Amino acid sequence: MAIAKAERLMNLALCLLGTRRPLTKRELRASIEAYLEVGGGPGRTGSDDAFNRMFERDKDDLRELGLVIETVENLDGEIAYQARRDSNRLPPITLDAEEAAALTLAAKVWQQARLAGAASGALQKLRAAGMPLADAAEDDPYGGHSALEPRIPAREPAFEPLMVACRDRRPVTFAYRRSNAARPETRHVEPWTLECWRGHWYLAGFDRDRGAERVFRLSRITGPVRSRAGAYTAEVPDHVTVRETVERWAGEIATATARIRLRQGAGYPLRARATEVREAGDGWDELEIPYGHGLDAWLVEFGPDVVVLEPAELRADVVDRLRAVAKD
Numbered sequence: 001m002a003i004a005k006a007e008r009l010m011n012l013a014l015c016l017l018g019t020r021r022p023l024t025k026r027e028l029r030a031s032i033e034a035y036l037e038v039g040g041g042p043g044r045t046g047s048d049d050a051f052n053r054m055f056e057r058d059k060d061d062l063r064e065l066g067l068v069i070e071t072v073e074n075l076d077g078e079i080a081y082q083a084r085r086d087s088n089r090l091p092p093i094t095l096d097a098e099e100a101a102a103l104t105l106a107a108k109v110w111q112q113a114r115l116a117g118a119a120s121g122a123l124q125k126l127r128a129a130g131m132p133l134a135d136a137a138e139d140d141p142y143g144g145h146s147a148l149e150p151r152i153p154a155r156e157p158a159f160e161p162l163m164v165a166c167r168d169r170r171p172v173t174f175a176y177r178r179s180n181a182a183r184p185e186t187r188h189v190e191p192w193t194l195e196c197w198r199g200h201w202y203l204a205g206f207d208r209d210r211g212a213e214r215v216f217r218l219s220r221i222t223g224p225v226r227s228r229a230g231a232y233t234a235e236v237p238d239h240v241t242v243r244e245t246v247e248r249w250a251g252e253i254a255t256a257t258a259r260i261r262l263r264q265g266a267g268y269p270l271r272a273r274a275t276e277v278r279e280a281g282d283g284w285d286e287l288e289i290p291y292g293h294g295l296d297a298w299l300v301e302f303g304p305d306v307v308v309l310e311p312a313e314l315r316a317d318v319v320d321r322l323r324a325v326a327k328d
Helices: 002-018 025-031 033-039 048-064 097-109 116-128 159-168 239-250 268-273 295-300 312-327
Strands: 070-073 079-082 172-176 185-197 200-207 212-217 221-227 256-263 276-281 284-291 306-310
Touching: 002 025, 002 033, 002 048, 025 033, 025 048, 025 079, 033 048, 159 172, 159 185, 159 200, 159 221, 185 212, 256 268, 268 284, 284 295, 295 312, 306 312
Parallel strands: none
Antiparallel strands: 070 079, 172 185, 172 221, 185 200, 200 212, 256 284, 256 306, 276 284
């Protein structure tokens, strides 16, 4: 089914690009075999309505892929379509060494997402156009596996629909379960941007129900993300402000110091952030670490290897989260 649609879209694109004059739907239907099968005609079965629906979907898909399709009225007063080559030809692309390296790196970063195919295809097109993009297998002395290689996992089902919603500025709804809540609740959000922090994806946006900006961890979104019609009701801040919001809510911006007990041989990310580490005996160390919003959620991930000593509110938050997990 996917191959048949891809072939149909390719044939439609070739017809629109290859014609010297705009073609009507009637002419396109007669030129493309797949349309004859669904659109009726001599010796065929089907209906004009089925053809019209298929054609409109195909036309929208081609435009979504970037093809510029012009709609005009011919001399007979019929609507006709054409994709002029000059309107669909990219200008010459020139990249310096740093820009080419950045694109190659970006393709590696996205290799765990479904966007990997698009990223790989884009690099192939640039190489075909003569861009000096390095091939990791050829230029990497480690045989394509560098000692340090970037990874940004994007496995959450909510990632792609939210990325599209951020791009298109579409409000969304989804069920969200807070770490200390027994059940998810529906959120109505105007998405701003997605940020990856410590291997987890976060959505920053305006929560309509609470009338304020909020940050949501994608792994806590349950069920599908649904787009909603309508314009945004709140102003979208600049990217720097959004990044700071994500970092603040995820715990990057510390406002105090926490004291924890950490089992020896465990919690190396915590040790890397510690401002002071001292041995506490019986196989435990005592650490002082920066304390900001979201630290409780991070500490819970280390389970029984971490004990919060102070402040009391952090200890209470961690206990609440552990109890919520125990109820599941």
